[in-house]
Each structure stands twice: as C-alpha cells, then as structure tokens.
Amino acid sequence: MLIDKIKNRESGIILYGITPPKQGTSPKHIQDIAHKQVERLLGLGIDGLVLYDIQDEISRTSQTRPFPFMATLDAFDYSQNYLQDLNVTQIIYRAVGKYTQAELSQFLQAISPHEQLTVFVGAAAKSQAVTLSMDEAYALRSSLHPDVLLGGVTIPERHQSKGDEHLRVFHKMKQGCSFFVSQGVYDVNAAKDFLSEYYYYGLEHHIPLVPILFTLTPCGSPKTLAFMKWLGIHVPRWLENELIHAEDILQTSVDVAEKNWLELKSFADEKGIPIGCNIESVAIRKVEIDASIALLKRIQQSLK
Template sequence: MLKDKIRSRKHGILLYGITPPKMKHTTEEIHTIAATHIQRINALDIDALVLYDIQDESDRTSQIRPFPFVETLDSSYYKEHFLQDIRVPVIVYKAVGKYKKDAFSHWLESTKNQDFYSVFVGAASQKSKTNLSMRDAYALKKEINPDLILGGIVIPERHMSKGDEHLRVFSKIDRGCEFFISQAVYNLAAAKQFLDDYLEYATLHHKPLVPIIFTLTPCGSTKTLEFMKWLGVNIPVVLEEKLKNSDDILEESVRLSRENFEALYRYGKEKGIPIGCNVESVAIRKVEIEASLQLLDEVKESINIINKEGNK
C-alpha cells in the first residue's frame, strides 16, 4: 500500500499526475473525459494518481502568461463524482487559499475514516488574495483529521536562490507532511544541492528523511517550454538550447527527463534518501500524453535496473 511505502520511507514510489477537466465542459463531456482517465490510469502499474488543483498564478510575475488561465473542476469534486472507478489511491492537491474555512473544514470531515492522501499548496505569491492560510490549513487538518496522509510541495530551484528549501521541508514535516512532491525538475544541480542540504540537516538534527518525489514533465513545443519557464521551472541555458535545437523537442525532453531522474535516483540511493517519481500528463495533445506514458515506463525500468544493481 502507498501508506506503508510512505511511512516506511521506501525508494521508488511511482506516481502519475493529471489535471481535472476544464469548467467550461458540459457534464456529458466531463463524464467522457473521466472515462478516458479511468481507462488510462487503471492500465498503469503505479502507486497512486496525483490530481492537481489548478490556480491562477498571474500575480506571481509581471510577465505575460503564454497560455490563458482556464479554471478547472475542483480536484476533490472530480475525484468524488467522476473517478470512483480508479483502482489506485488518489493524491488530491488542495490550493488552500481558494477555500473558506467552513468549506475546507467540511472537506476535511469528508476525508475521515479512510486512507486519504492530499498535498496542500500555498498561494502563488505573497500578493495573492487568500481565504485560508497554510498555517490555518495545517491546524485544521490536525484538529479535524490528523490521520489524513499529507504531502507537501518542494521546489529545488528555489533552493539555488534562497538556500532554505530544506528548512521549509522540515517545517512542513513538523506540521504533519509525510512526503514531498516537487515542481517539474529540469535543473539537476539544483535538485542535488537540495538533497545534500536536506540530508545534512537531517543528520545534524536527528530527523527522519521522508520520501522526495521528483516530478518529470515532457515538453512538446517551444511554447510549452516558455510556459514552463513562466511557471517558475528552472531550465538551464544549455539544456534549453538542446531542446530548442533538437529534431524532436518532445523526444529530447523525454530523454533528458529520464536521465535526470536516473541521476537523482542513484544519488538518493547512495545517500539513503528515499526518492520517487511523479510523471505529469497535463497536456491535451495525444502525442504528449503518449510521451508521458513512455516516460513513465522508462522511469519504472530505470528504477528496477538501479534497484537490482544495489542488490548485487
């Protein structure tokens, strides 16, 4: 079970992430989309589905958003009403600032007496108007459903500029987080630096190391690349040029993502840090969805090969 893997700090937790359908769809269209999601997810050998809670991040930066923001269904509503036939656990993201206290409390009540997984996400920036703070969300979780299996967000790229991402992680662990899922990782050096400081702090302060699950995102076009950068994904210049100058940017992004994860997984295994992977499929183009499934298969193969190497 996923809960056991998280709490026993297993290496190689494997997730697949999707976004709920857009609000503009009719109920009939949403049922059709959900049927496709269910069929696809149930065919995968994964530990859990990640279901994102999308929020507008336009106030995070003055740069123009490459794609217009389109509101999606609430993540927990989509899970409850349309994804009942998913056969793996679902990790429901909650952008807590969108919810008023009463609504968030009601949702927490609904998660009781079951193995429910969630990741709380804070506001995109300090300028964002919020109804509920992360501090209050953690407090409500502890009060209403302390058994909810809670994860947090980690952004290794932020560690390169601020140097305190590991401290943010341990602060969230103190508030009940038992695992972490990263933003899309393209900067290998930033991820390794975070892992180094994460391990050093844990060793010095006798803290347990909870699983760090790195997210991989196939990139199918230069516009998608620009959108990822707008979202704050740090893509080194050399790597960006490789993608832009490749014959097939999607194929190259899959290759680079796989290589990055293999490096991080080996790095974690050597240092005793439990590392997992979350492959995102947030595009609607068939070719990009297929690329995410290919990447998922390749990551699983890499995990198996590296694990066997360690057992020799």
C-alpha cells in the same frame, strides 16, 4: 499501498498527475475525458494518482501567461464522481488560499484516510490575497482529521536563490507533512543541491527523512517550454537551446527526464534518501500525454 510506503519512508514511489477538466465542460464531455484517463492509467501499476488544484498564478510574475488561465472542476468532486473505476490511491491537492475555513473543513471531514491523501499548496506569491493561510490549514487538519496523510510542495530551484528549501521542508514536516512532491524538475543540479542539504541537515539533527517525489514532465513544443518556464520551472540555458534546436523536442525531453531521474536516484541511493517521482503532462495534446506515459514506463523499468 501508497500510504504504507510513505509511512515506511520507502524509495521508488511512482505517481502520475492529472488536472480535472475545465469548468463549464459539458457532463458528457467530462465523462469522455474521465473514461480516457481511466483507460490510459488502468494496469500501469502506479502507486498513486495526483489530482491538481489549479490556481491563477498571475500575481507570481509580470510575464504574460502563454496559455489563458481557465478554472477547473474541483479535484475532490471529480475524483468522487468520475474516477470510481480507477482502483488507485489518490492524492487530492488543495490550494488552501482559495478556500474558507468552512470549505476546507468540509473537505477534510469528507476525505477517506484509507483511500486518499492530500497536499496543501500555498499562495503563488506573497502579494496574493488568500482567505486561509497555510498555518491555519495545517492547524485545521491537525484538529479535524490528523489521520489523513498530508504532503507538501517543494521547489528545488528555489534553493539556489534562497538557500533554505530544506529548512522549509523540515518546517512543514513539523506541521504534519509526511512526503513532498516537487515542482517540475529540469535542473538536476539544483535538485541535487537541495537533496544534499536535506540529507545533511537531517543527519546532523537526527531527523528521519521523508520521501521526496520529483515531478517529471515532457516538453513537446517551444510553447510548452515557454509555459513551463512561466510556471517557474527552471530550464538551464544550455538545455533550453538543446530542446529548441532538437529534431524531436518531445523525445529529447523524455530522454532528459529519464537521465535526470537516474542521476537523482543514484545520488539519493548512495545516501539512503527516499525519493520517487511524479510524472505528468502540463500540455493537453495527446502526443505529449502519450509521451508522459512512455516516460512513466521507462521510470518503472529503471526500478526493476
């Protein structure tokens, strides 16, 4: 089980991430979407399913969003009402700044510690108005339901500019985080820099390392690439050129993602750092979703 693997600090955990349908979608269409998602994931042998909680990140950047923001159905409600046939542990994201203390309390009291985990996500920018801070959310979980396994978000590229991403991770571990899911990774060197600092700080301070799950996502078009960059995913300039000029940008991106994973796995295995991956498609086009499933199978093959 995913929960046991995380508690045992195992390597090789594989997750798949999805976003619930948009608010305003008809009940019939929601059922159709859920059926396709369940059908697609049944029998794939993933350790867990990530259900994202989308927030408007307009305060994070002044750049125009390539795709308009559209609120989605509540991830927990979608899980409970539409994904019952998918027998896999689910990780419910919570962008805590969107919720009141009462709302987050209700969620924490409803979630099952044996079947579901949660990841708390902070504000997209310091200027973003929030109703609940991360410290308040951590304290709430600790007091109401400490048995619910808690994860955090890490952004390896942030380490290049601020040099303290590993310290953020260890701080979150003190507040109860037992695993971390990264933002999408296209800059493998930034991810290795972060892992190196994470490893040596833990070694020096005698702190056992928890699993770091790197997010891998295919890119099927220049517009998807622009969206990923808007989201904050750093794509090195040379790689951006390779993708834009590739005969098949989607296949090239899948190859790059697999290569990055193998490089990270080799680096981590040498030091005994527990890592895994979370595979997603940031686009809703079928061809890109299919590519994410193909990538998932290639990653699974690499672990055999």
